[in-house]
Amino acid sequence: MDRKTEILQLTTKMLQIKGFDSFSYSDLSQEIGISKASIHHHFKRKEDLGLALLLFIKEGTLKRTEHFHDLDTSPWEKLETFFNMNARVVENGTKNCPINALQANVAVISTEMRVILKEIVQLEIDLITSILEDGRKEGQMFFKGKANNHAALVVSTLRGAMQQSRTHGHTFLNQTIEQMKINLKV
Amino acid sequence: MDRKTEILQLTTKMLQIKGFDSFSYSDLSQEIGISKASIHHHFKRKEDLGLALLLFIKEGTLKRTEHFHDLDTSPWEKLETFFNMNARVVENGTKNCPINALQANVAVISTEMRVILKEIVQLEIDLITSILEDGRKEGQMFFKGKANNHAALVVSTLRGAMQQSRTHGHTFLNQTIEQMKINLKV
DNA sequence: TAAGACTAACCTACCAGTAGGATGGTTGTC
DNA sequence: GACAACCATCCTACTGGTAGGTTAGTCTTA
Numbered sequence: 001m002d003r004k005t006e007i008l009q010l011t012t013k014m015l016q017i018k019g020f021d022s023f024s025y026s027d028l029s030q031e032i033g034i035s036k037a038s039i040h041h042h043f044k045r046k047e048d049l050g051l052a053l054l055l056f057i058k059e060g061t062l063k064r065t066e067h068f069h070d071l072d073t074s075p076w077e078k079l080e081t082f083f084n085m086n087a088r089v090v091e092n093g094t095k096n097c098p099i100n101a102l103q104a105n106v107a108v109i110s111t112e113m114r115v116i117l118k119e120i121v122q123l124e125i126d127l128i129t130s131i132l133e134d135g136r137k138e139g140q141m142f143f144k145g146k147a148n149n150h151a152a153l154v155v156s157t158l159r160g161a162m163q164q165s166r167t168h169g170h171t172f173l174n175q176t177i178e179q180m181k182i183n184l185k186v
Numbered sequence: 187m188d189r190k191t192e193i194l195q196l197t198t199k200m201l202q203i204k205g206f207d208s209f210s211y212s213d214l215s216q217e218i219g220i221s222k223a224s225i226h227h228h229f230k231r232k233e234d235l236g237l238a239l240l241l242f243i244k245e246g247t248l249k250r251t252e253h254f255h256d257l258d259t260s261p262w263e264k265l266e267t268f269f270n271m272n273a274r275v276v277e278n279g280t281k282n283c284p285i286n287a288l289q290a291n292v293a294v295i296s297t298e299m300r301v302i303l304k305e306i307v308q309l310e311i312d313l314i315t316s317i318l319e320d321g322r323k324e325g326q327m328f329f330k331g332k333a334n335n336h337a338a339l340v341v342s343t344l345r346g347a348m349q350q351s352r353t354h355g356h357t358f359l360n361q362t363i364e365q366m367k368i369n370l371k372v
Numbered sequence: 373t374a375a376g377a378c379t380a381a382c383c384t385a386c387c388a389g390t391a392g393g394a395t396g397g398t399t400g401t402c
Numbered sequence: 403g404a405c406a407a408c409c410a411t412c413c414t415a416c417t418g419g420t421a422g423g424t425t426a427g428t429c430t431t432a
Contacts, residue, residue, distance in 0.1 A: 003377080017293050018207075018293055018294060019205060019207065019208075019290060019291060019293075019294070021204075021205065021207055021208040022205075022207040022208070022291075022293075022294055024420075024421060024422080025421085025422065025423085026420075026421080026422095034377090034378070034379085035378070035379050035380075036379095036422090036423090037378075037379060037380080037381095037423090037424085037425095038377070038378050038379070040422085040423065040424080041376085041377065041378065041379095042377090044423085045422080045423075046422065046423090094293065096289075096290060096292070096293075100290060100349060101290055103282075103349045103350065103352045103353060104205060104282060104286060104287055104290030104291070104349065104352075105205060105208075105290070106282070106352045106353065107203050107204055107205075107208075107280065107282075108204060108205070108208055114353060117353050118353040118354060121350060121353060121354065143369075144368050144369060144371075145365060145368050149361055149362075149364075149365045150365060152347075152350075152358065152361065152362055152365070153343060153347075153362050153365045153366065153369075155346075155350070156343050156346035156347040156349075156350050156362050157339060157342050157343040157346055158346070159346040159349060159350065160341070160342035160343055160344070160345040160346025160347070160349070161338075161339075161342040161346070163286060163289045163290065163342075163345060163346070163349070164289065164307060164338075164341070164342050164345065166289045166290075166292045167289060167292065167300060167303050167304040167307060168304060168307065168308075172338065175335055175338060176335075176338055176339050176342050178335075179331060179335045179336060179338070179339045180339065182330050182331050183329075183330060183339075183369065185330075189411080210386080210387060210388080211387085211388065211389085212386075212387075212388095220411090220412070220413090221412070221413055221414080222388090222389090223389090223390085223391095223412075223413065223414080223415095224411070224412050224413075226388085226389065226390085227410085227411065227412070228411090230389085231388080231389075232388065232389090373432105374431105374432095375430105375431095375432090376429105376430085376431085376432105377428105377429085377430080377431100378427105378428080378429075378430095379426100379427085379428075379429095380425105380426100380427090380428100381424105381425085381426095382423105382424080382425075382426105383422105383423080383424070383425095384421100384422095384423090384424105385420105385421080385422090385423105386419105386420085386421070386422100387418100387419080387420070387421080388417105388418100388419090388420105389416105389417080389418095389419105390415100390416080390417075390418105391414105391415085391416075391417095392413100392414095392415095392416105393412105393413080393414090393415105394411105394412080394413070394414100395410105395411085395412075395413090396409100396410095396411090396412100397408100397409090397410090397411105398407100398408080398409080398410100399406100399407085399408075399409100400405105400406090400407080400408095401404100401405085401406085401407100402403105402404085402405085402406105
């Protein structure tokens with residue numbers, strides 16, 4: 001793995017634990033074991049690092065989204081996979097969801113970063129929209145109103161529960177996901 | 187209004203805009219128009235300020251919760267008041283919900299702060315639980331499973347949507363609240 | 373030999389926090 | 403009423419430390 005990717009992965013971790021404004025180039029350099037100036041060599045300014053991070057996350061989200069479309073499983077299985085993937089991110093309790101972390105820090109990140117952040121969230125909403133549409137079409141899922149609106153609700157709930165789990169523990173997240181599933185049953 | 191309260195109110199605002207680690211005593215002193223040392227006089231360390239802030243927020247939440255119990259309105263009206271109150275907090279788009287901000291910063295706040303933060307969230311869940319129970323008992327609301335679990339879901343959704351509205355705008359929050367209300371209709 | 377990766381040493385700006393003192397109002401005592 | 407003791411509030415000036423960022427130069431590899 002190249003250094004740039006290594007830095008981006010560590011940055012993701014730092015973002016999840018501390019937030020964008022609360023980790024430093026010094027933190028990164030110490031953990032990786034190279035000098036602070038070396039991090040600056042790869043990402044001149046923290047703003048550049050932030051932008052690269054967002055593109056890194058977006059790429060990952062895009063790949064996962066495409067993977068979902070290729071899957072030959074039922075809407076229910078897809079939805080559950082999506083929930084499990086997200087639950088795993090905050091599993092050990094110390095890490096926040098990167099999207100949540102960035103949205104909380106919206107005031108201290110650049111406009112460019114904000115644009116990509118919005119695109120990432122939209123990718124997820126679109127994915128859930130198509131899963132919900134398929135689920136309803138096949139008579140496996142039930143919900144009122146437009147699929148798009150309900151997808152926005154599902155993503156909001158998941159993100160909110162991931163955040164609440166930081167104080168209320170991981171079982172809180174699992175219970176909330178369970179309740180969402182109960183609500184979607186026909 | 188005394189200085190201490192003035193500082194706490196400004197701290198709440200700063201927390202909402204920047205996050206707990208990203209505003210400084212210097213920020214506070216400049217906005218209020220007294221010296222940095224004077225802020226330290228009132229709150230010796232930032233940790234003390236943080237703790238006082240949590241107690242300040244908890245007191246406010248407690249008062250509001252009690253106010254709800256005294257209200258002689260329908261469960262639906264209560265729920266709507268609760269939603270509107272929260273929506274107003276993030277209305278102009280620059281401010282985050284303080285609870286969200288603190289949960290995102292859980293790693294950089296003290297254990298004492300975390301305990302109170304959890305209590306505040308629990309107060310809200312308990313309030314919504316009783317509103318939902320009343321609503322179902324009176325045949326005005328419909329939801330599956332336990333009221334407590336659905337309340338956790340409602341609070342998570344609201345907090346999540348408040349956070350998402352930072353990138354997706356205020357209409358996103360309104361639509362999500364609307365979808366929640368649709369789901370609760372009999 | 374040229375480019376990429378890396379480094380020590382440094383810069384300025386800002387951070388939380390402290391020392392020591394000025395101001396002005398309140399309270400107790402004669 | 404006058405004086406002293408006090409106390410909350412505020413100030414200037416400072417500390418040690420860390421932030422993001424720069425410079426000028428070395429090492430390594432294709």
